[in-house]
Amino acid sequence: MRLNTAEILCVGTELLLGDIVNTDAAFISRRLAALGINQYSQSVVGDNPERLKSALSLAISRSDLVILTGGLGPTYDDLTKETAAELMNRKLFMHEESLERLRARIERAGHEMTENNKKQALIPEGSVVFRNDYGTAPGMAIEDLEKGKVVILLPGPPRECEPMFVEQAEPYLKKFSDHELVSKCLNIFGMGESKVESILHDMMTGWTNPTVAPYAKDGEVLLRVTAAGKNDAECAALCDKAIAEIMKTPVGEYVYGVGIGSLEAALVKVLTEKRLHVASAESCTGGLISQRVTAISGASAVLDGSIVTYANDIKERFCNVSRETLKAHGAVSYETAIEMARGVRKLMGADIGVSATGIAGPTGGTPEKPVGTVFVGVSSDWYEEVRELHVGGGHADRAYVRWVSASNALDMARIAAMKHE
Template identity: 50%
Template sequence: MIVELISVGTEILLGNIVNTNAAYLSEKCAVLGLSQFHQSAVGDNPKRLEDAIILALSRADILILSGGLGPTKDDLTKETAAKVMNKNLVQDIHTKERIQEYLQKVIPNHMVTENNWKQAMVPEGAIIIDNLNGTAPGIIMEDNGKRIILLPGPPNELIPMFQEDIVPYLNKLQPELIYSKMVKICGLGESYVETQIMDLIEEQTNPTVAPYAKTGEVHLRITAKARNEEDAMKLVAPVVTELKKRFQDAVFTTEERVTLEEAVVELLKERELTVTTVESCTGGLLAGKIINVAGVSDCYKEGYITYSNEAKKRLVNVSESTLAVAGAVSEECAKEMAIGGAQSANADVCIAITGIAGPDGGTQEKPVGLVYEACYYKGNVEVNKFLFKGNRDKIREQAVVKALTLLRKNIIENK
């Protein structure tokens, strides 16, 4: 089946907000096995929205619209979609009661205004989806084999509604169940990974393997269609096994929700290791990633942001001579940062980062993007040199991912 997405809202076209809903819905529809060839964003204009819906219905079986379901006059998604589907709007008593209950719960003593009841008007004969996190209900309209799904714009309302209610609905439309598994890889480039699985991609029918590149990571989604979940899992399992065989320790998880930092923290806890971080150009980004993991207090006690040379000397004992001769951005400095951090924190492991994130500060010998990372592990130190491309944010982001990868590598190799 073919699905098409329309994101509604002038604020999207003006760039006032980032359209994260489209990215989320695209990924989830792909997992469900739905084909998607077009998606669009339309401002709060009923004529243009009507034209977009008519065009989308001419080439797709399912149309998902997000946004424009609020109580104000410029929220016209529901009204426009109902017009295209020749549906009259009627008041839904259940939705009206839920809106009143929600508003009184969230805003005690709130005076419900007349425009709030606009959200209780729904297309006649539509399937109504309760919104547990807001007032705008989800709506499903069906007619002549075509389906329009209307979802609220706020991600904290759209995402749980889609996951809990729309996914089961869409699954029932499919003749076969869709099951997928994710294999996440770090430390290897996208081109290399694709080369190593080209035979699987070229020969694939069911299941299929699809690569997705992230900063410093490559994710491989294995998707199978079958009559039931058990049969689909049997199709996926040997492919996952083969991928783990090919990429070995570079595979850090086969669970979609597990992040690289979560996998690293789990390793630290399994080995009963303590860790600290020493950061210069990343200024605490690495520590923040690690500390975001629940339960990390078992292994992470303290960290150091040594942005200045003075801080490097005072906090982690980088020598004056190293800074004078090799400089703050050097293999020697990174090594001393890692050793000094481990000693200062009395930690088993220390990861250190020093570099030039830009946009200023680069030279011909040491250009912007040059980063040294060192990992101290119980007396041994490994130093890696990188030359990252991109703006300041991108360089710092890449540095953090590579640091987590280096940390994980040293833990695995020193069993």
């Protein structure tokens, strides 16, 4: 039996109200894609038995695999298990192993087992049980092999849901697949999703194995290449061949890594390899450039320092930006950006200096320099560049302007490092 279609149903009124961000669905979606299981629907339903039953009944009717998260707790409104058992025509029984694990966990915490706690050890007959090493409620898979249906129940808290899926649900699901899948992700910066798609259109529409799909994320594009084969080695070889073809296109110029994860990770990697050091002078980004770099292990070996230079006199005193430049061109200008990059490089004794100066908004814009106008500079002995950005057409969110500006600074520092011989 193969599970060709999947659906995720997340249970909890707190999700509907936005009190808790639904990270479970995003996590499970990524894992299902890696398994080659097509997901066509996602739903969120509150802690209401009638609406839960209706939503789950619809999901079972149209999908081979339904994964539910949440509603496995000990309280009266935790009804996911009971509803799933009813729709799958299963009776609940007390699973002694789960009960003993639950009892031991509660006693270790210095509490007494209550009657409603025992509810968490009730399991639908014939289920595959997933132990919970990180909480109290076990997960489970309810199978109806005659109808080709599987319903998986997982706890809601991400610290319990994610490891249970990876360590137990995922190996369980692999038995329904007759092939292996491998995905490799190209990280692209500086070219938009629509442009990437237009260049790679024939590959995206014509290739069936591997497949190529773009995703926009935080001002970048992730290009996922997925191949199916008898084993991981065969899949990886198909992916590598496809990636080589992609790199021959104009898209290749904007690929900063394969599976590298982020611009900051790519920057730290190349700086480490070249034994180079970087420093940043930040105005509108407010320290975000250095914050992102220091999130990467090994950053202390390549980042000399950073200075936040909102005030013009700080730009003058520490980054050696001339008063004449500030008077003639303003703080938000090509000239100020390059002088900031040069100045911080000299101040810190770094090989590469990067800078960002602009108007993050929502106030401060003018007709000549609207919100989202940013100049990002990079300086080294062998390479200098300034990029003029116009983020969001004058209406961008402040956080987004700062993020895109920092991303450009990281990318420019990476390019400078790569040009070093």
